[in-house]
Amino acid sequence: MTATKTSHVPLRRCLGCGRQRPQRELVRLALDPSGTVSVDVARRLFGRGAYLCPESTCLKRALARGSVSRALRVSTGGTAWVEAFPLSQR
Numbered sequence: 001m002t003a004t005k006t007s008h009v010p011l012r013r014c015l016g017c018g019r020q021r022p023q024r025e026l027v028r029l030a031l032d033p034s035g036t037v038s039v040d041v042a043r044r045l046f047g048r049g050a051y052l053c054p055e056s057t058c059l060k061r062a063l064a065r066g067s068v069s070r071a072l073r074v075s076t077g078g079t080a081w082v083e084a085f086p087l088s089q090r
């Protein structure tokens, strides 16, 4: 009997580019109880989530298409979360 620790990596799809990436490489967006979209940095918020690469191209593309509100099933979740979005600076 071996207690194998599976190295299964949960994959999530980015709303911007549509690529599947390991969940930890993506930024999670979630709906807070007040119905506002927020960046779930700690990935602890309960409920429906949406994922984006930490890249401005993906962020812009998702915003242009309204993908975030569609994924989170909100008519308007506001865009205040964009300010808190942790873009990777390269």
Ligand SMILES: [Zn+2]
Pocket (backbone or CB within 6 Å): 014, 015, 016, 017, 018, 019, 052, 053, 058
């Ligand atoms: Zn992406």
